[in-house]
Amino acid sequence: MSQKIAIIGSGLSGSVLAYYLQKSASVSLFEKSQGVSGRMSTRSFADFEFDHGAQFFTARSNRFNEFLLPYLEGRTVVEWKPKILTLEKGKDPFKRLWYEPHYIAQPKMTSLCKAIASPKDIKFRTRIDRIFQKNDRWSLVSGDEIVGEGYSWVISATPAIQTRELFDASGISLNGLSEVKYSPCFSLMVGLSSPVQLNFDAALVKNSPIKWIAVNSSKIGRSPHKTLVIHSSNSWAQDNLERELSYVQDQLLRELMGLVDLTEVDVDHLDLTRWRYAKVSKASNQDVCLNSSLKVAACGDWCLGSRVEDAFLSAVDLYEALTKSLKADDWLKT
Ligand SMILES: Cc1cc2nc3c(=O)[nH]c(=O)nc-3n(C[C@H](O)[C@H](O)[C@H](O)COP(=O)(O)OP(=O)(O)OC[C@H]3O[C@@H](n4cnc5c(N)ncnc54)[C@H](O)[C@@H]3O)c2cc1C
Numbered sequence: 001m002s003q004k005i006a007i008i009g010s011g012l013s014g015s016v017l018a019y020y021l022q023k024s025a026s027v028s029l030f031e032k033s034q035g036v037s038g039r040m041s042t043r044s045f046a047d048f049e050f051d052h053g054a055q056f057f058t059a060r061s062n063r064f065n066e067f068l069l070p071y072l073e074g075r076t077v078v079e080w081k082p083k084i085l086t087l088e089k090g091k092d093p094f095k096r097l098w099y100e101p102h103y104i105a106q107p108k109m110t111s112l113c114k115a116i117a118s119p120k121d122i123k124f125r126t127r128i129d130r131i132f133q134k135n136d137r138w139s140l141v142s143g144d145e146i147v148g149e150g151y152s153w154v155i156s157a158t159p160a161i162q163t164r165e166l167f168d169a170s171g172i173s174l175n176g177l178s179e180v181k182y183s184p185c186f187s188l189m190v191g192l193s194s195p196v197q198l199n200f201d202a203a204l205v206k207n208s209p210i211k212w213i214a215v216n217s218s219k220i221g222r223s224p225h226k227t228l229v230i231h232s233s234n235s236w237a238q239d240n241l242e243r244e245l246s247y248v249q250d251q252l253l254r255e256l257m258g259l260v261d262l263t264e265v266d267v268d269h270l271d272l273t274r275w276r277y278a279k280v281s282k283a284s285n286q287d288v289c290l291n292s293s294l295k296v297a298a299c300g301d302w303c304l305g306s307r308v309e310d311a312f313l314s315a316v317d318l319y320e321a322l323t324k325s326l327k328a329d330d331w332l333k334t
Contacts (some may be wrong), residue, residue, distance in 0.1 A: 002026045006140055006151040008128045008166070011038025013300045013307055014157030015117035016067075016315035021322075027119045028148055032127035035110065036117045039278070040308060042108035045269055047225040048191035050216055051109035052273050055202075055229070056080050056102040057308035063316055064309050068103070076115045078220050080104045084203030087259055089208065096204065106221030123147060130169045131296075138295070153295045153322075157315070159277040160284065160302040167296070174291055176284040180302045183234035184241050185278035188252040191269030192226040198260055209236035210255050230256055234279055243269060245272050280306035287314070288321040297322065 003025045007014045010031040018027045035041065039053040059065045071077040079101045085093040105112035130141040131154050136186060139149040156163040160180035167174055201218040205211055212231040230252055232240075240248055249272045252289060280302045287304065290297040301307060303314035 002027070003153070004151045004311065005153045006030060006138065006148055007115070007155045007157055009038065009157035009162075009300075010113065010114055010117055010122065011157060011300070011311060012040055012116075013311040013315040014038075014155075015113040015262045016312055017155060017157060017289060017299060017319055018119050019116050020316070020319040024120050026121075028121040028123070028151070029117065029119050030120065030126045030128050030142075030148065033112075033125050034124050035097075036122070037110040037113040039275070040105075040109050040113060042110040043189065043271070043273070045191065045271065046225050047190075047223060048189070048269050049108060049225075050187075050189040050227055050271075051104075051214075051219070052187040052189055052229055052277075053275065054109060054308050055214055055231075056104050057269075058100055058102055059156050059309060060100070061309065061313060064312050067312065067316075071105075071112065071115060072103075074115075076105055076111050077103050078106050080219060082214075082218065083199075084202045084204070085200040086206060087203045087208075087213070088206040089258060093200075093203070096246065104219055106219070109224075128166060130166070131172075132170060133294075153297070155296070156298040157300055157317070158298075159300060160280075160298075161277055163298045163300070167298075172291070172294060172296055174289055174296065174298060176286040176289045176303070177298070179282060180280060180284050181254065181282035182277040183279045183281045184237040185234055185275045186232040186237050186240075186248055186252065187271070187273040187275065188228075188230040188232075188249060188255070188256070189269070190228040190230065190256070190267055192228070192262075192266050193268035194266050195226060196262055196266050203231050203259075205259060208255060208259065209233060210259065212258070213260070220243070222255040228256075232283075237274075237278070241274070245274065248272060248274070280310075287317050290321055 138151040164177040203213045213235040216227040299314040299318040301311040304310040
């Protein structure tokens, strides 16, 4: 019988790790939200869709480029070539150029993880609070309920702070978690009622609480209903992190209306996400986070950096470290 492995978190790192491990092990994924993708997810309200987390990704390593090939061929991943400007109040906008390919998943950002994460056993809306070991096998606990048992390995693919909370609650210490730091970000999602004309597909904003504006609906494969995704700067988000969300929403909308030709009449739908752990500002010192005697491990963008590609590479690094160090146990036999 194959080994049973539990992965907690179905963002890109958890999805990629599951993709590799399930070739020779029986993998269960546990996810606290209602779908895969984590910080690469898409939110929908009626006809409006918003990629409210990662906006695009780049691929600088051979490994990521090779992995993406079939998804590029199948057009789940496409290159995004927006008209992109730099905006600053009181100054003329200027056109920016990108010097490397920037990719998006389509028809939504979520589509990449959906295509990758294919274990038969995925439990959504299941937040893992604690794990415990009995007779060399791990059980996973959500609230007061045991939601999975009999696992030889447990791997957390959640942000470092959430991984630390989980392992602390389980009496486990794993090196490399405590030095990781994050910056927050707010995403304002604006659904427009009228066909407002903006002279860009995306804009980087300087000297403003807003750092990024994307005309989400201009991305390839999106619903035609016009939508904007606005990201606050990380420092503004830090200063306003505990404010009422309605206050944050008002401030960002007001700022947006000062930057582009838009009035409240044009706005049909508004929503806001507060990402407490949006961007890794200090990554871990070690590439692989693993305790082979306890049989627990962790991965995520925070191991290597702060981008989608880092999440991918950390999952691949962990997969390789697991197979290498445990080959002697023949642990991946079927
Ligand atoms: C606003 C924003 C903009 C960004 N822009 C870009 C960009 O343009 N380009 C780029 O390359 N990167 C960008 N990023 C970063 C990128 O999204 C991340 O690097 C990447 O998605 C991280 O993937 P991950 O698998 O490591 O973690 P995550 O995507 O965070 O996945 C972790 C998963 O674990 C789940 N989880 C957490 N705790 C538990 C628990 N206890 N039990 C069960 N499930 C749990 C979460 O719900 C989540 O699904 C952005 C991020 C944000 C937030």
